[in-house]
Amino acid sequence: MARDYGRSSAFRPGLLAGKAALVTGGGTGIGLAIARELLTLGCDVSIVSRSAVKLDAALDALRRDGACVGRARAQPCNVRSEADVRGAVAGALEAFGRLDFLVNNGGGQFISPAADLSANGFRAVVETNLLGTFLACREAFTQYMREHGGAIVNITMVNRNGFPRMAHSGAARAGVLNLARSLATEWASSGVRINCVAPGIVYTPSGFENYGAMGEPFLNAVTPAVPCKRLGTAEEVASAVVWLLSEGAAYVTGQELSVDGGLSLVGYPFPLADTGEHSAFPVYGDAAVLPPAARL
Numbered sequence: 001m002a003r004d005y006g007r008s009s010a011f012r013p014g015l016l017a018g019k020a021a022l023v024t025g026g027g028t029g030i031g032l033a034i035a036r037e038l039l040t041l042g043c044d045v046s047i048v049s050r051s052a053v054k055l056d057a058a059l060d061a062l063r064r065d066g067a068c069v070g071r072a073r074a075q076p077c078n079v080r081s082e083a084d085v086r087g088a089v090a091g092a093l094e095a096f097g098r099l100d101f102l103v104n105n106g107g108g109q110f111i112s113p114a115a116d117l118s119a120n121g122f123r124a125v126v127e128t129n130l131l132g133t134f135l136a137c138r139e140a141f142t143q144y145m146r147e148h149g150g151a152i153v154n155i156t157m158v159n160r161n162g163f164p165r166m167a168h169s170g171a172a173r174a175g176v177l178n179l180a181r182s183l184a185t186e187w188a189s190s191g192v193r194i195n196c197v198a199p200g201i202v203y204t205p206s207g208f209e210n211y212g213a214m215g216e217p218f219l220n221a222v223t224p225a226v227p228c229k230r231l232g233t234a235e236e237v238a239s240a241v242v243w244l245l246s247e248g249a250a251y252v253t254g255q256e257l258s259v260d261g262g263l264s265l266v267g268y269p270f271p272l273a274d275t276g277e278h279s280a281f282p283v284y285g286d287a288a289v290l291p292p293a294a295r296l
């Protein structure tokens, strides 16, 4: 059974009181759930992303939520822009005077056969996920964490082991993992830990747009193929992120924690038919005809 993380935290109240965090992509989906969990535990949180509209809506919701104890603020920022990221870290520091935690969650991709990917499409996904993560890590480190220590969590994805039609995204996510491992070794002496959380298939509005575009058969096929027999929730991802940020994980660095109901253990267990179209989503068969994972 899924725990109802949406209504109650797994952590003790006040666990992160007096701390401050920056969450990229914090206005929607998984990032919003992470921000909410941090705020619930007493942490002050800056959420950043490109859309001021999304950020304002999120900020309203967080401030109305009685469970959110910490202070929340928002700042528009495109993580592909060095100046924006520098400003986002500076803004967070100016507002809260410290930056204990960074969560690199802002990102995304589209689904496309590799042969049809334009250089610009590949670049857009790599810059958003990998360059954006690097810039935020570097700014958090140089502006604060080098002197004061801290903890960073990057959101990656189950596809970093190889997934059809996600070459750009998988390459970027694998890069994010290696970046985390490299920075973990380089920055440990400054008291900075850096880890990754790799969600499987998580039910978020944006994720559902991606998955929904693949059609009902995809969703029907996915659920029984996941060992836990259900999709994940944003709150379950947030719970893992908070643990990795917390002192509970004080001796954990350079690691990746899969939050995927076991999906990464069974490879890519979904039937895929080639539509031959540039950006078309895969066509999935009925759940009953799922091939064994070993075939894919």
Ligand SMILES: CCCCCCC/C=C/C(=O)SCCNC(=O)CCNC(=O)[C@H](O)C(C)(C)COP(=O)(O)OP(=O)(O)OC[C@H]1O[C@@H](n2cnc3c(N)ncnc32)[C@H](O)[C@@H]1OP(=O)(O)O
Pocket (backbone or CB within 6 Å): 107, 108, 109, 110, 111, 112, 118, 119, 120, 121, 122, 124, 125, 128, 201, 206, 207, 208, 210, 211, 270, 278, 279
């Ligand atoms: C069994 C498991 C299956 C796994 C499915 C995984 C589903 C994943 C779910 C999620 O992660 S949902 C949460 C994340 N949210 C998103 O992914 C949001 C949607 N994506 C985007 O916003 C974009 O893809 C982006 C790349 C992250 C943003 O890029 P940007 O706004 O800079 O893009 P553009 O300027 O519009 O385009 C740049 C470049 O990319 C090409 N391109 C964009 N979309 C497509 C597409 N659907 N197909 C092909 N190419 C695309 C675009 O054409 C541009 O290239 P050029 O035309 O200039 O060559």
Ligand SMILES: NC(=O)C1=CN([C@@H]2O[C@H](COP(=O)(O)OP(=O)(O)OC[C@H]3O[C@@H](n4cnc5c(N)ncnc54)[C@H](OP(=O)(O)O)[C@@H]3O)[C@@H](O)[C@H]2O)C=CC1
Pocket (backbone or CB within 6 Å): 024, 025, 026, 027, 028, 029, 030, 031, 048, 049, 050, 051, 052, 054, 055, 077, 078, 079, 080, 105, 106, 107, 108, 109, 128, 132, 155, 156, 157, 158, 198, 199, 200, 201, 202, 203, 204, 206, 207, 208
């Ligand atoms: N849902 C799922 O099944 C899975 C999701 N993930 C990953 O988890 C993360 C969150 O996904 P999810 O919550 O589902 O989807 P969302 O689309 O809701 O989250 C993506 C967030 O990233 C922000 N973002 C995108 N591009 C940029 C940019 N250039 N600069 C700053 N912020 C940006 C978006 O805000 P804005 O548009 O305002 O910039 C948005 O808030 C993503 O990296 C996603 O790829 C990984 C595995 C599975």
